[in-house]
Amino acid sequence: MSQLPSLFDIFAGVTDPRNAHRVEHPLPDVLTIAVCGILVGADTFEEIELWAQEKEPWLRRYLSLPNGIPAHDTFARLFGLMDPQPFEAAFRRWVAEVLPGLSPQVVALDGKTSRRSAKAGESPLHLVSAFAADAGMILGQQATAAKSNEKMAIPELLATLALEGCIVTIDAMGTQPSIAQAIRDQHADYVLAVKQNQPQLKDAIDDFFALFQSAAADQTPHQVSEDVNKDHGRQEARRCYVFDALECLPTPERWPDLKSFVVIESTREVSGSVTQERRYYISSLAPEADRLAKAVRQHWGVENQVHWCLDVTFADDQMRARTAYAGHNLAILKRLTLNLIRLDPVPRKGSFKLKRVIAATSDEYRAHLLGLK
Structure with missing residues (x-):
């Protein structure tokens, strides 16, 4: 270098x-x-x-x-x-200057609170960071008064980044039509988590997937990708199902250039105990299971490679x-x-x-x- x-x-x-x-x-x-x-x-x-x-x-x-x-x-x-x-x-x-070209990697946006950074009665510092997953680098950060205000900080952070050709991933706090539009305006694609902050959208995907599993799998166009990990007595299987049946979603036109929605079903077995979890996403990407599964997986790198490192290596949560x-x-x-x-x-x-x-x-x-x- x-x-x-x-x-x-x-x-x-x-x-x-x-x-x-x-x-x-x-x-x-x-x-x-x-x-x-x-x-x-x-x-x-x-x-x-x-x-x-x-x-x-x-x-x-x-x-x-x-x-x-x-x-x-x-x-x-x-x-x-x-x-x-x-x-x-x-x-x-x-x-x-160090990283002049980002495309086509995943850029994950996520927030972190420095828990002891405030005086009594004040809100602690909360920063939303943009993390380039392949390069392993933080691209920038934007401060906000609290986690609940992330949706205000995210567009400001997006406006400072050169994201053309990238895939931007954000947790549910950033799942807003205006944020999706801001990403598309940067000529990037989005993968946005769907949770209870978009209740109608979540319920529609949940109902669709329940029907898909019970009776309509053979008749419903879809792609699926599977990943199995075994480590120290733990086995985890993740299946990524991708659909383009946008007409089954409430007002899909709210989401700019929406092309697919995703259901990731994780089954974890540890010492004979089995747990299952489902996560939902919407995306401007075409319904390609392998690509979308990789983008979701890379998003969570921000937890291990940024938040965890800041806490464990740099004692960020102890900052006074x-x-x-x-x-x-x-x-x-x-x-x-x-x-x-x-x-x-x-x-x-x-x-x-x-x-x-x-x-x-x-x-x-x-x-x-x-x-x-």
Whole structure:
């Protein structure tokens, strides 16, 4: 892989909110130190300061540091003042440079709450992230006051992404005709989950599938794809049924370019106990079972490859930065760092935790991950 854009390229478009006449630590220096600290395992501003003090000679190879290492109060004050929007825009520009072409991969949109990021009586930070499943990278994120407001944040996030030729997958919160239209306006296809927030649509698919199973399977055009997994005494079979009988749905014309609906039936057996689950979707894709089953399966990668990593590796749910914009800006840095590890130009086996340990101990590896020159 070619040399990644440097951190200074990432931060070039970020506006410094501080009084220019009183700035002791240049903005790129402070942000670069913060990324370095998060990369090596520091989870608070105090820990970032302590690590940077120990590594000041190494940091001086790349940073000016005219007044030494910033105090943790400096980090907290800057992150609290800094508008997250230009910071997020810089993040997206960097991703676009690293990953210039997305098509034809799945882009999954899903939200995550940083549970301890709010003061008493306030809503915690909730970010809707866009995740490129094949590349394993976060493309961007949009903040919203609560999970219930995701349907407001999703169109804003979609408008910032180049999605032509992609398949956009969203859980039920985003299953709205306006969001489907926003995806089609981007010349992308959608696969949207159907749950109780669209009760008539869900009931219609449920009734259709019950009839299909009981009497009409031979007479009903459909495609089916099956996937069976066995692991450590657990067996799970997933069957993906795809139909184009749109006339059986209530007001299908509400959904732009709707071409198919999907029923995924999962049967899981663990230690002799069997459970079954059904999930429903609508899509602008043609009724191709293998393609739709893969898109649904890839959507859930956002849980394992983004949310789980942020919680387990970066202690996101324990984040207590609660001053103004501090939590939001720190969350963006954590997602940037997650991308940097995934873009590892010196591929190494092992978990994210192990790679952070190596980054903490190897100056050379850390510099490669950060794109420092």
